Structure formats: structure tokens, C-alpha cells
Amino acid sequence: MATNWGSLLQNEQQLEELARQAVDRALAEGVLLRTSQEPTSSEVVSYAPFTLFPSLVPSALLEQAYAVQMDFNLLVDAVSQNAAFLEQTLSSTIKQDDFTARLFDIHKQVLKEGIAQTVFLGLNRSDYMFQRSTDGSPALKQIEINTISASFGGLASRTPAVHRHVLSVLSKTKEAGKILSNNPSKGLALGIAKAWELYGSTNALVLLIAQEKERNIFDQRAIENELLARNIHVIRRTFEDISEKGSLDQDRRLFNWEARLLLERSCAAKCPDIATQLAGTKKVQQELSRPGMLEMLLPGQPEAVARLRATFAGLYSLDMGEEGDQAIAKALAAPSRFVLKPQREGGGNNLYGEEMVQALKQLKDSEERASYILMEKIEPEPFENCLLRPGSPAQVVQCISELGIFGVYVRQEKTLVMNKHVGHLLRTKAIEHADGGVAAGVAVLDNPYPV
Ligand code: ADP
Ligand code: MG
Numbered sequence: 024m025a026t027n028w029g030s031l032l033q034n035e036q037q038l039e040e041l042a043r044q045a046v047d048r049a050l051a052e053g054v055l056l057r058t059s060q061e062p063t064s065s066e067v068v069s070y071a072p073f074t075l076f077p078s079l080v081p082s083a084l085l086e087q088a089y090a091v092q093m094d095f096n097l098l099v100d101a102v103s104q105n106a107a108f109l110e111q112t113l114s115s116t117i118k119q120d121d122f123t124a125r126l127f128d129i130h131k132q133v134l135k136e137g138i139a140q141t142v143f144l145g146l147n148r149s150d151y152m153f154q155r156s157t158d159g160s161p162a163l164k165q166i167e168i169n170t171i172s173a174s175f176g177g178l179a180s181r182t183p184a185v186h187r188h189v190l191s192v193l194s195k196t197k198e199a200g201k202i203l204s205n206n207p208s209k210g211l212a213l214g215i216a217k218a219w220e221l222y223g224s225t226n227a228l229v230l231l232i233a234q235e236k237e238r239n240i241f242d243q244r245a246i247e248n249e250l251l252a253r254n255i256h257v258i259r260r261t262f263e264d265i266s267e268k269g270s271l272d273q274d275r276r277l278f279n280w281e282a283r284l285l286l287e288r289s290c291a292a293k294c295p296d297i298a299t300q301l302a303g304t305k306k307v308q309q310e311l312s313r314p315g316m317l318e319m320l321l322p323g324q325p326e327a328v329a330r331l332r333a334t335f336a337g338l339y340s341l342d343m344g345e346e347g348d349q350a351i352a353k354a355l356a357a358p359s360r361f362v363l364k365p366q367r368e369g370g371g372n373n374l375y376g377e378e379m380v381q382a383l384k385q386l387k388d389s390e391e392r393a394s395y396i397l398m399e400k401i402e403p404e405p406f407e408n409c410l411l412r413p414g415s416p417a418q419v420v421q422c423i424s425e426l427g428i429f430g431v432y433v434r435q436e437k438t439l440v441m442n443k444h445v446g447h448l449l450r451t452k453a454i455e456h457a458d459g460g461v462a463a464g465v466a467v468l469d470n471p472y473p474v
Contacts, residue, residue: 210445
């Protein structure tokens with residue numbers, strides 16, 4: 024993809040002045056993060072990193088991503104209700120991956136007791152990259168769907184004003200008008216409000232479970248503010264507040280399983296409940312790409328199935344056996360075409376290139392390989408943009424983008440009462456970073472400039 028901003032990106036002095044204006048507007052709009060030095064305090068804050076210019080995205084791909092979002096909502100909801108599918112899909116993974124196994128144990132325990140909750144709320148974000156193809160037209164390929172930690176809906180509601188400002192300073196009024204309005208925080212809040220309403224008690228509170236050190240609090244506050252405007256009150260707690268007994272997960276992070284079980288057994292409308300969290304695992308994503316799986320989960324909906332399948336990249340199981348052996352052989356033969364993914368969220372866990380080769384050689388003969396999946400590597404066409412980060416000079420670099428679409432659904436017992444897409448998030452990063460999002464300090468916030 025070419026950029027509209029080519030000559031502007033060459034003029035260093037103009038970039039510096041524009042960057043100053045953009046940063047001031049970002050601060051004024053509330054595109055904020057707490058600092059890494061003071062992650063528990065809002066006394067000193069800075070702007071969340073962002074691109075100086077919006078990045079060009081083909082309108083057709085934006086439309087395609089929006090059009091498939093309700094299908095993804097339905098699919099996640101169907102998977103979360105299909106205990107047999109989850110059990111079969113995750114059977115090899117839970118033998119090797121302690122985190123997934125613990126989630127699965129709670130899932131089983133709650134199923135045995137009978138699920139107490141009657142209202143189900145899904146807030147998710149499906150992420151894509153634009154695969155360049157031989158005929159030059161890019162294709163929309165899903166990276167993953169996030170059913171937990173689907174963040175940046177709040178800040179993404181505030182960035183369009185910043186890019187409009189930059190283009191207005193340049194007297195590019197027509198271009199400024201093309202930046203799409205975006206308000207995921209409102210849409211996400213409407214989903215929470217619907218679940219709250221169906222829960223049926225005016226005294227009910229929304230419990231937001233956050234980390235103690237939460238740099239991204241302003242993103243979350245945007246949703247809290249929307250709820251308060253509807254007279255719905257939010258309280259914030261950590262897992263440790265909920266239960267005093269903590270334990271360490273295998274990455275030695277404190278993860279409180281007691282609290283998670285306690286919550287899961289309650290009749291509160293969880294977001295996500297454990298089954299929905301499991302539906303968002305990378306292993307489930309990989310199994311969904313098998314022929315016949317979408318048809319089984321969404322019977323009688325061939326159009327939805329076709330829309331979903333069109334966004335799938337190559338996904339390969341690494342379970343012991345011939346199929347997994349073949350996948351490993353393919354990846355070893357052409358390492359630049361694959362990504363190795365463990366069952367983790369949050370960026371920085373995937374393996375590429377030589378690191379992937381070393382890991383595959385080591386895992387090859389071990390059952391442990393079942394805790395990973397292999398994925399085709401998406402290769403978007405790089406373009407130039409200027410990245411703005413607190414503490415660093417404005418930097419013009421070769422970039423690639425990742426588009427996320429926010430989805431919301433609410434189900435009461437067996438009836439779906441809401442199913443919507445509620446906005447987008449574009450994140451852009453320098454091409455030298457294979458992995459990682461905004462929270463990991465790699466990608467920055469952006470806006471699609473539809474072309
Ligand atoms: P996480 O749960 O850590 O966010 P992701 O699957 O989203 O896991 O991967 C993290 C990042 O790695 C993505 O944001 C993307 O930049 C990169 N990535 C993941 N899968 C691929 C892929 N198949 N091709 C190219 N890049 C990928
Ligand atoms: Mg991700």
C-alpha cells in the first residue's frame with residue numbers, strides 16, 4: 024500500500040512541529056496511559072503512543088471485517104456452549120499447559136454443579152492483518168480473537184480527533200473528513216448495561232477486575248464513565264481482593280484460582296465466563312479451521328460459515344502424530360512462513376524464525392508440543408508512517424498494521440438478545456518487531472484512512 028503522506032514524511036522540521044501539535048491534542052483528548060515509573064498513580068501520566076498520520080486501509084477490507092464480526096460473536100458463543108467440542112479440542116493441550124488446564128478444571132466443576140448464571144455477556148475483539156497476495160490485492164486474515172483483555176476500545180474512541188487535528192493543521196480538510204468516527208467504549212458499555220439490566224436488580228454493581236498496576240486505566244475509565252452516565256456503578260477490585268489465597272501460575276504471575284472459581288460459581292454475568300475464555304484460546308482457533316467444524320458449530324448458516332472461513336489463515340495442530348509431524352517438517356523447511364504460538368495472551372510469547380526452529384527441534388519428540396499451535400505467517404505490505412512515543416523523537420519507519428473489530432453480544436438463557444459490532448482499533452508497529460501490541464510497548468494507536 025502506498026501512503027498519501029509521502030512528501031510530508033520527508034520534511035523533518037515540519038514533522039517535529041506537527042508531532043508537538045498532535046501530542047498536545049492527544050493529551051487534551053484523553054489518549055492517556057499511566058507511566059511505567061508510576062503504574063499505580065494518575066498523578067503523572069503521559070500520552071499513549073500513536074502514529075502521526077492515519078494509515079491507509081482498503082475500504083473493502085474494513086467492510087469485510089465489520090461484516091464478519093457478528094458471525095464471530097455467534098461462533099464464540101456457540102463454542103462456549105459446546106462442552107463436548109471444548110473437551111475434545113483442549114484434551115491434548117490441558118495435559119501440557121497448566122494455565123489452560125486450571126481454567127478447564129473450573130469449567131468442568133461448574134458444569135457438574137450446574138451453571139448458576141443466566142445472563143451471558145461477550146465483549147471481544149477480532150484482530151486481522153492484510154496479507155499481500157501475488158495479484159497485489161491484500162486479503163483480510165485473522166490473527167486471533169480476544170475474548171478476554173480486549174482492550175483499547177476507550178482510547179480508540181479518542182484518537183480520531185487527533186488525526187483529524189493533524190490533517191486540519193495541514194489544511195487537508197477533505198482528508199480529515201475521511202477519518203471514521205469510532206466509539207467502541209460506548210458500544211462496549213451498552214453491552215454491559217444490557218447484561219446489567221437483564222440481571223434484574225437496580226442495586227447490582229459492575230465489578231471490574233483489574234491488575235494492581237494498571238497503566239491502561241484511562242481506557243477502562245472511558246467505559247466506566249459511559250456506565251455511570253446510565254446510573255450503573257462500577258467498583259474495581261483485584262483478584263487478590265476477592266480471595267485472600269493466591270497461587271502462582273507457571274509464569275510465576277500471581278493468579279488467583281480461588282477467586283476465579285468463586286466468581287464462576289456465582290450467578291453474576293461474567294465477562295468472560297470460563298467457557299468463553301476457553302473459546303478464545305489459540306488451540307480452539309486452530310481446531311475451528313478444520314474442515315466441517317464451522318458447519319457443525321453453526322448449522323444451517325452457510326453464508327456465515329463462508330464469511331468466517333475466508334478470514335482464516337493456515338493453522339496447524341502440533342499434537343503428537345503424523346499430522347503434527349508434517350506441520351513441523353513444513354515449518355522447518357520454510358521457517359519464514361510460519362509462527363509458533365503457545366497458549367498465552369498479551370503479546371511477546373510467539374516464536375519466529377531461528378527461535379522457532381530451535382524450539383521446534385527441541386519440542387519435536389516431546390508431548391509438550393501439543394501446548395503450541397503453528398500458524399501461517401501473515402506478510403502485509405509495509406508502508407511509511409511516523410511513530411510518536413513519550414521520551415523518543417518522532418520516528419519515520421516502515422510499518423505494518425493490525426485491525427481489530429470490537430464485538431458485543433448478550434445471551435439470556437438460550438436467547439441471543441444482542442449481537443453487534445461496536446467499532447474498531449488500528450494498531451501499527453515497525454516491521455522489525457515480529458510480535459507484541461500497544462501494552463507490550465511495540466505497537467502504537469492508529470486510525471484507518473479508508474481508500
Ligand atoms: P497475543 O495473545 O499475544 O496477542 P497474537 O496471536 O495476537 O497473540 O500474536 C501477537 C502478535 O504477533 C500479533 O499482534 C501480531 O503482531 C503477531 N502475529 C501473530 N500471529 C501472526 C501471524 N500469523 N502472522 C504475522 N504476525 C503474527
Ligand atoms: Mg493479540
